Amino acid sequence: MKRIFLPVLALFTLPLAIFASSYIINLGIVTTPHSFHYKAAQKFKNIVEKDSGGDIAVNIHHSKSVGSETSILQQLQLNALQMGVITAGPIDKFVPSIKAIEFPFIFDSFEKADKILDGKIGQNILKSFKSANLVGYHFLENGFRNITNSKKPIHSANDVKGLKIRVMNSQLQINIWKDIGANPTPMPWPIYTQLAQHVIDGQENPLAVIDQYKLYEVQKYLTLTRHVYSALVFVGSKGFYDSLPAKYQKLLFKATRDASIYERKLNRDKANFFLIDLKKQGMIIDEHPDMTSFKQRVEPLKNSFSGNAKKYLDEILAK
Ligand code: EAX
Numbered sequence: 526m527k528r529i530f531l532p533v534l535a536l537f538t539l540p541l542a543i544f545a546s547s548y549i550i551n552l553g554i555v556t557t558p559h560s561f562h563y564k565a566a567q568k569f570k571n572i573v574e575k576d577s578g579g580d581i582a583v584n585i586h587h588s589k590s591v592g593s594e595t596s597i598l599q600q601l602q603l604n605a606l607q608m609g610v611i612t613a614g615p616i617d618k619f620v621p622s623i624k625a626i627e628f629p630f631i632f633d634s635f636e637k638a639d640k641i642l643d644g645k646i647g648q649n650i651l652k653s654f655k656s657a658n659l660v661g662y663h664f665l666e667n668g669f670r671n672i673t674n675s676k677k678p679i680h681s682a683n684d685v686k687g688l689k690i691r692v693m694n695s696q697l698q699i700n701i702w703k704d705i706g707a708n709p710t711p712m713p714w715p716i717y718t719q720l721a722q723h724v725i726d727g728q729e730n731p732l733a734v735i736d737q738y739k740l741y742e743v744q745k746y747l748t749l750t751r752h753v754y755s756a757l758v759f760v761g762s763k764g765f766y767d768s769l770p771a772k773y774q775k776l777l778f779k780a781t782r783d784a785s786i787y788e789r790k791l792n793r794d795k796a797n798f799f800l801i802d803l804k805k806q807g808m809i810i811d812e813h814p815d816m817t818s819f820k821q822r823v824e825p826l827k828n829s830f831s832g833n834a835k836k837y838l839d840e841i842l843a844k
Contacts, residue, residue: 561733583608595618635666731755
């Protein structure tokens with residue numbers, strides 16, 4: 526009996542062993558499955574698993590379950606994680622040249638942002654990720670950032686004076702809001718509780734993030750400053766990338782490109798919906814703030830730029 530059983534058992538288990546994935550990608554994001562970050566990661570997973578015939582498996586770790594964006598970047602450097610969809614802000618500590626695209630008021634349309642990010646400047650910034658032991662695969666989109674707060678209407682830069690504003694973990698974002706006149710406080714995402722408990726008065730994010738995180742429940746005022754075009758990036762571990770055969774390295778670039786184009790369209794197709802919904806949710810919205818007052822406050826910041834960040838910003842401003 527035993528003589529028959531073992532070969533049969535082997536037969537049954539054989540297919541499983543044959544179909545086990547050779548490569549596992551653990552992908553980290555800080556946002557929930559409602560977010561566009563997650564939808565992009567899901568699209569990436571579907572493409573990679575299908576095009577590799579299951580030889581690569583992708584696990585999506587969402588809602589900050591594997592740490593903040595800064596921590597995810599550190600884990601990618603150690604190949605403790607293999608991929609992430611990360612907001613450009615916190616990346617500037619690892620890849621300083623990305624500050625060039627995070628400078629306020631340089632993009633006034635999605636098209637202009639695409640032209641720069643998918644063009645030579647954007648590609649050079651993505652290539653420079655390698656010097657941080659990371660891989661910059663492709664830019665996708667968070668959106669234009671706007672300020673909200675629970676205290677008072679904001680129409681001009683003067684109105685921001687002394688407000689405790691949460692910013693991303695980025696020295697540039699801290700400097701921007703300090704120069705505008707606020708009291709900036711860097712904190713990892715998400716921040717609903719800190720807003721509800723008035724630890725901070727306000728924050729700034731794209732309309733999609735404000736709506737998806739129901740910040741209208743704890744923030745009464747919204748001002749459409751569109752002060753920074755906030756990009757997201759498919760970031761990877763260089764150690765993991767170097768361990769892959771060329772065909773899979775190529776596949777990761779293809780899949781991140783297709784998932785990024787898919788996500789940008791999702792974000793833009795819903796742009797109007799979010800403004801209408803935030804009005805419906807009762808936010809008091811200033812759609813025409815005194816933009817000159819904000820631009821004048823941050824303009825001198827460009828003199829603090831150096832190296833490639835300065836080179837790329839000058840190139841963008843010259844266009
Ligand atoms: O990407 O930290 C932030 O404000 C980001 O915009 C948020 O993670 C969503």
